[in-house]
Amino acid sequence: MFFQKDIETMPRKELLELQLQKLKATVAYCYHHTAFYRERLDKAGVGDGSKIKQLSDIQYIPYTTKDDFRDHYPFGLMAVPMNQIVRIHASSGTTGKPTVGVYTREDLDIWSDCVARVAVAGGVTADDIVQVSFGYGLFTGALGLHYGLEKIGATVIPASSGNTEKQMMMFRDFGVTGLVATPSYALYLSEAVKEAGYPLSDYKLRLGILGSEPCTPQMRDQIEANLHIYVSDNYGMTELGGPGVAGDCPERQGMHFAEDHFLPEIIDPETGERLGEGEQGELVVTTLSKVGMPVLRYRTKDITSLTYEPCPCGRTHARMSKTAGRTDDMLIIKGVNVFPTQIESVLIGTPHIGPHYRLIVRRKNYRDTLEIQVELVNADLLERYRELEALQHSLHDRLKSVLGLEAKITLVQPKTLERFQGKAKRILDLRNQPEEG
């Protein structure tokens, strides 16, 4: 199923022509409408973009970073007067100022098209009743999905996050068929549903349109098994407008980019060098349609790879692989690079342990140590020392072979690790704190 079939299945040759034409127009637009880009483009010798002859000429355009957004907070990157802006969103900004995104009416329209594509590709139809369990507010996730789903004609319940009891009541009473949430919250809900004691047949839930944080295939399988639903993944970020940048098709072999609106590249995060198809590196994105706040070559910090191989689903747009994580979430422990998703893929699916975990990094005597706290499903095992020890050893050995790193495995009582209603925060890095005894 497609939302905009002609565009989503457009022959690549035409798509590349469209991208080139839109890239030139975007560079000219940025040059003439924002002092920030004009200065950058002049400095790099690109000027107003009239010298751009082919898509690969994008390499001459300087990167834009999160610091640029911060340094020009809140509206320095805006390309139109405020009276053309109809909406403002912002990232939560746990460190420093939030990142701001602004939208003209046209931006909102294109945004909801992009989200509608992702939702339809994930199985949503006009017959679905979809509960949006993202936090409503400045976060792009809730209102982004909300308008995209309405565009399809689905019935939207703006439940927001939290109040799990009420969420479950609505699932049952309203006959909800689709859930929009983070994978972490879907997992949390699945436990709550189990505890509430109603059989899954009391729920009509069949789809999970999940996104906003990494979800390993193992985590996805677990959510599908717990809730008896089909899960698709979708990707986006505040700086690029929010969700709808890329999303799973039924093949689930990578998320299709909305390449008519976003031009993706992969670079080596260390050197800034452009990488080829299939190579893993940092995703860089240029917006091709944004009016309120266009972005040239945004360094997303997300580690992924791109493929342009034809997809059996018929979509011709590039696919990005599931992200390994963000460069700023990557732990470097004893010189070894570790992404939480690597650990997650080993933990999930191991008998006796649940999908909740916490990573604690410490520094003792100038040496880094990693402790992985994993929750047992059943407290009984804590009494059966031999089995417990065997489980601990097997996890230790598997993690060592996957990560190339020794980690201390601590098995903890069921339901003792924190649950998350939004994006999960599983890393506790204590290395910059005074040493423990």
Ligand code: DLL
């Ligand atoms: O999370 C936008 C969004 C909302 C996407 C709802 C999908 C669904 P931010 O809060 O600005 O925006 O966070 C963006 O979240 O750079 C990634 O690191 C991460 N992220 C988002 N979607 C995915 C995903 C929204 N599907 C940051 N898989 C991004 C992995 C994701 N990481």
